[in-house]
Amino acid sequence: MTGSETTEGHPRKGGLATLRGLVPFLAPYKRQFALAGVALLVAAGATLAIPYAFRQMIDLGFGAAGSRSVEHVDRYFLALFGVAVVLAVATAARHYLVSWLGERVTADIRNAVYRHVVTQSPQFFEITRSGEVLSRLTTDTTLIQAVVGTSISMAIRNVLLFAGGLALMFVTSVKLTSIIVVLLVVVILPIVAFGRRVRKLSRDSQDRIADASAMAGEILNAMPTVQAYTHEAIEADRFGTSVERAFATAVKRVRARSLLTVVAIVLVFGSIVFVLWMGAHAVIAGTMTGGELGQFILYAVLVAGAVGALAETMGEAQRAAGATERLLELMAVRSPIQSPENPLPLPPRASGGAALVLEDVSFHYPSRPQAPSLVHLSLVVQPGETVAVVGPSGAGKTTLFQLLLRFYDPQEGRISLDGVEIRSLALHGLRGAIGVVPQDTVIFAADAMENIRYGRVDATDDEVIAAARMAAAHEFIEKLPQGYRSFLGERGVRLSGGQRQRIAIARALLKNPPLLLLDEATSSLDAESERLVQGALEAAMAGRTTLVIAHRLATVKKADRILVLDEGRLVETGTHASLVAMGGIYANLAALQFHGAG
Numbered sequence: 001m002t003g004s005e006t007t008e009g010h011p012r013k014g015g016l017a018t019l020r021g022l023v024p025f026l027a028p029y030k031r032q033f034a035l036a037g038v039a040l041l042v043a044a045g046a047t048l049a050i051p052y053a054f055r056q057m058i059d060l061g062f063g064a065a066g067s068r069s070v071e072h073v074d075r076y077f078l079a080l081f082g083v084a085v086v087l088a089v090a091t092a093a094r095h096y097l098v099s100w101l102g103e104r105v106t107a108d109i110r111n112a113v114y115r116h117v118v119t120q121s122p123q124f125f126e127i128t129r130s131g132e133v134l135s136r137l138t139t140d141t142t143l144i145q146a147v148v149g150t151s152i153s154m155a156i157r158n159v160l161l162f163a164g165g166l167a168l169m170f171v172t173s174v175k176l177t178s179i180i181v182v183l184l185v186v187v188i189l190p191i192v193a194f195g196r197r198v199r200k201l202s203r204d205s206q207d208r209i210a211d212a213s214a215m216a217g218e219i220l221n222a223m224p225t226v227q228a229y230t231h232e233a234i235e236a237d238r239f240g241t242s243v244e245r246a247f248a249t250a251v252k253r254v255r256a257r258s259l260l261t262v263v264a265i266v267l268v269f270g271s272i273v274f275v276l277w278m279g280a281h282a283v284i285a286g287t288m289t290g291g292e293l294g295q296f297i298l299y300a301v302l303v304a305g306a307v308g309a310l311a312e313t314m315g316e317a318q319r320a321a322g323a324t325e326r327l328l329e330l331m332a333v334r335s336p337i338q339s340p341e342n343p344l345p346l347p348p349r350a351s352g353g354a355a356l357v358l359e360d361v362s363f364h365y366p367s368r369p370q371a372p373s374l375v376h377l378s379l380v381v382q383p384g385e386t387v388a389v390v391g392p393s394g395a396g397k398t399t400l401f402q403l404l405l406r407f408y409d410p411q412e413g414r415i416s417l418d419g420v421e422i423r424s425l426a427l428h429g430l431r432g433a434i435g436v437v438p439q440d441t442v443i444f445a446a447d448a449m450e451n452i453r454y455g456r457v458d459a460t461d462d463e464v465i466a467a468a469r470m471a472a473a474h475e476f477i478e479k480l481p482q483g484y485r486s487f488l489g490e491r492g493v494r495l496s497g498g499q500r501q502r503i504a505i506a507r508a509l510l511k512n513p514p515l516l517l518l519d520e521a522t523s524s525l526d527a528e529s530e531r532l533v534q535g536a537l538e539a540a541m542a543g544r545t546t547l548v549i550a551h552r553l554a555t556v557k558k559a560d561r562i563l564v565l566d567e568g569r570l571v572e573t574g575t576h577a578s579l580v581a582m583g584g585i586y587a588n589l590a591a592l593q594f595h596g597a598g
């Protein structure tokens with residue numbers, strides 16, 4: 001689900017220094033950076049040479065006509081064209097190299113962040129909305145791409161143009177340059193300040209649009225609920241309000257930008273005309289040649305352009321610094337669940353001893369320190385044993401499974417698998433030894449074959465089909481339009497609840513784990529699929545250690561042992577008959593919940 005408030009307004013807390021965090025991502029590409037630097041220097045040099053060549057062309061090409069030959073004219077024009085060609089090639093090379101770097105570095109960052117995020121424990125996803133991670137992967141990385149891909153080279157280029165242009169202006173005319181510098185400050189600063197406001201407005205309007213689409217995303221995922229409560233019009237209005245807000249912000253931005261255009265053009269052209277006018281007088285007075293004036297004006301335009309571009313670049317760099325900070329924060333999060341440095345191997349199966357031991361385990365979820373979900377739980381499960389876990393909703397049954405999978409570590413006590421404490425096992429070793437059929441089955445947007453193969457990626461088609469047969473899924477899959485190649489829809493929307501569950505069971509069976517955890521759900525099953533799932537579960541449990549959270553009498557009765565959990569405590573254990581005879585919680589549960597069930 002995408003959160004609706006995921007698009008925080010890009011706080012610009014980190015200064016530009018934060019961008020240093022990008023260095024590890026840039027470091028592998030030193031060669032490309034060096035080449036881009038060379039291209040950049042050449043292009044800046046060629047740009048600065050153009051006004052000079054221009055002046056030569058005017059003064060020597062046109063100015064002193066008669067005294068010069070056609071040859072000279074040709075040479076100057078040719079030189080000008082030559083400079084232009086060098087500029088073109090160097091600019092294209094810089095653009096290519098720098099854009100390549102931007103794309104490459106962004107791709108690396110995306111991969112690194114995603115690779116990091118998928119190793120986080122569930123605790124991380126309790127706090128962080130998936131929508132937020134997505135927005136960091138897309139929006140934040142795009143900002144960084146802009147900086148690496150253009151802003152850095154723009155900045156260097158414009159610093160070079162600014163410094164070089166200004167120096168050459170002074171060489172050309174000290175008096176006019178002094179005037180220009182004053183004008184630059186007077187004209188450019190207000191434009192820059194105004195430009196900043198426009199940028200802020202455009203960021204606002206982007207955020208408004210993101211708000212609207214985040215909201216729409218969430219609602220589209222919940223369409224059946226929306227329609228069942230006949231909230232279509234309400235949701236449409238909510239979206240409409242959001243869109244109108246985005247529109248209003250956009251109009252503000254457009255208005256500001258129009259105003260900026262008027263002011264900028266008038267001021268810039270006014271200054272150019274003013275300096276030209278001063279220059280024209282200087283030319284008439286004979287203190288300056290026409291070519292010098294032309295050269296001077298071109299330098300002035302370059303310098304002014306560089307200042308404007310630098311201001312623009314600064315804004316982008318600042319946004320990228322904010323984005324970098326958020327990405328680095330994300331990368332710095334360490335999952336509290338880590339594989340040990342030197343993991344112990346799982347002993348070979350059937351090496352004797354208990355399959356699973358819990359010793360005095362107490363656990364509360366990190367977000368609920370006051371409410372323990374498991375209290376002093378001790379438990380020994382023998383290899384091949386089937387243990388049913390029953391108890392009222394919220395008793396801690398699913399929590400027990402979460403601890404076995406080491407999604408969380410208990411605050412007290414220890415859990416051992418085949419005699420080895422699970423914290424000493426490699427995380428993948430532990431989870432590889434456990435098959436889970438969760439309460440909420442997850443179906444991926446792929447076909448049936450691939451969905452089952454998720455249990456073991458190197459399984460052959462025949463192995464997948466064998467697992468499906470065992471899970472009583474083969475028959476209905478065959479009847480799908482394209483059999484095993486049928487696309488199951490996003491989140492498996494094209495299947496019934498019972499069918500989804502049988503796919504999940506087939507997936508767990510394909511993994512063929514020594515320890516099977518079944519969080520059995522009955523809510524979505526009709527009598528027929530219940531019978532089929534029951535058969536599938538029995539096939540799944542045969543010959544392996546199984547913990548099954550049971551809601552069905554049939555499952556409970558077949559278990560070797562029944563554990564009754566209540567408020568995180570193990571309150572009763574025994575067989576169906578002995579527990580009913582005890583007349584405790586189980587007897588109550590059995591009378592209510594299992595009434596009439598087979």
Ligand SMILES: Nc1ncnc2c1ncn2[C@@H]1O[C@H](COP(=O)(O)OP(=O)(O)O)[C@@H](O)[C@H]1O
Nearest residue numbers: 365367368373392393394395396397398399400
């Ligand atoms: N991620 C979580 N964060 C905080 N509390 C949780 C979380 N998951 C479950 N709980 C709480 O832990 C207790 C046990 O939940 P659970 O193990 O899911 O019960 P059930 O026996 O129905 O499977 C409940 O009080 C529940 O509210």
Ligand SMILES: [Mg+2]
Nearest residue numbers: 397398399439
């Ligand atoms: Mg549960």
